[in-house]
Amino acid sequence: xxxxxxxxxxxxxxxxxxxxxxxxxxxxxxxxxxxxxxxxxxxxxxxxxxxxxxxxxxxxxxxxxxxxxxxxxxxxxxxxxxxxxxxxxxxxxxxxxxxxxxxxxxxxxxxxxxxxxxxxxxxxxxxxxxxxxxxxxxxxxxxxxxxxxxxxxxxxxxxxxxxxxxxxxxxxxxxxxxxxxxxxxxxxxxxxxxxxxxxxxxxxxxxxxxxxxxxxxxxxxxxxxxxxxxxxxxxxxxxxxx
Numbered sequence: 001x002x003x004x005x006x007x008x009x010x011x012x013x014x015x016x017x018x019x020x021x022x023x024x025x026x027x028x029x030x031x032x033x034x035x036x037x038x039x040x041x042x043x044x045x046x047x048x049x050x051x052x053x054x055x056x057x058x059x060x061x062x063x064x065x066x067x068x069x070x071x072x073x074x075x076x077x078x079x080x081x082x083x084x085x086x087x088x089x090x091x092x093x094x095x096x097x098x099x100x101x102x103x104x105x106x107x108x109x110x111x112x113x114x115x116x117x118x119x120x121x122x123x124x125x126x127x128x129x130x131x132x133x134x135x136x137x138x139x140x141x142x143x144x145x146x147x148x149x150x151x152x153x154x155x156x157x158x159x160x161x162x163x164x165x166x167x168x169x170x171x172x173x174x175x176x177x178x179x180x181x182x183x184x185x186x187x188x189x190x191x192x193x194x195x196x197x198x199x200x201x202x203x204x205x206x207x208x209x210x211x212x213x214x215x216x217x218x219x220x221x222x223x224x225x226x227x228x229x230x231x232x233x234x235x236x237x238x239x240x241x242x
Contacts, residue, residue: 002026002135003034003057005050006066006123010036017124018064025132034063038165039235041069043094044156045164048175051097052215054085062135065089066123077110077126078150079134079143088131090122091151099150100158112144163189163220163237170226174239176218181241186210187220188240190231194220 002022008014015036022031034053039045046067054063060083068075068090078091082102087095088110099105110130117125133143140147160175167173172189181187187194187210197209203223208230213219220227220239228234 001058002029002031002062002064002131004031004036004064005034005038006036007038007040007046008036008066008123014123018128021124021128022064022132025129026136029132029135038067041067042235043067043069043090043092045160045162045175045235047094047097047156048160049164049173050094051101052217054098056215060084062086062131063088064123064127064131065094066127067094068092068122071122072119076150077122079108079110079130079140079145080150081106081140086131086134088127088134093151093153093156096153096156099152107148107150108140108145109148109150110144111146161239161241163233163235163239166228166234170222170228172220172227172231172233173213174218174220176239178212178216178218181218186242187218188242189220189237190233192231193242
């Protein structure tokens with residue numbers, strides 16, 4: 001199966017056009033939306049979110065990943081084979097965390113180009129055809145890949161002490177995993193000290209708290225309200241463990 005991880009949003013034609021290309025190349029492979037609202041034009045924060053959620057998908061899933069503010073520029077188009085899974089996207093750090101956390105990897109750059117390649121929509125014109133071929137069983141060379149080193153981002157931490165996603169309820173996911181923090185710790189965000197609670201019902205109505213969400217990320221919420229509004233925070237806001 002194929003998962004789409006993009007910052008395209010569901011409004012407009014973008015996701016639909018990508019799915020149409022995937023269906024044309026790999027009609028028997030089901031396509032699912034993982035995120036269409038990944039951190040907008042922020043590959044770094046999006047990298048930690050991708051790593052958390054890709055790990056919860058079935059083994060052997062394939063991922064088309066596009067958070068690509070430098071589309072049309074110098075960043076290379078890349079593909080990674082991590083175990084039985086393929087990840088295709090821009091070489092701008094978006095795949096850094098899945099690459100770093102994998103037990104084994106094969107790295108490629110995409111040499112293939114379509115007859116018509118738009119300057120601004122590589123998700124549709126380049127990444128989707130390549131991932132579709134790989135998901136349908138094509139060998140790397142048949143899909144237009146060449147084995148090569150891809151850009152790495154060693155200065156990025158293993159866990160990011162910052163907000164990486166705001167959901168529709170105003171809950172704030174961070175790039176910190178469960179193992180990085182003890183339940184006795186508080187978090188500091190925007191001048192607020194935030195205690196741990198196991199879940200929403202364990203906090204008083206209107207209270208801000210942190211908990212570990214279903215994918216193992218530290219998340220900040222307000223029982224019955226929006227943490228984003230109450231704490232005046234959003235994607236990129238720094239978080240401190242105290």
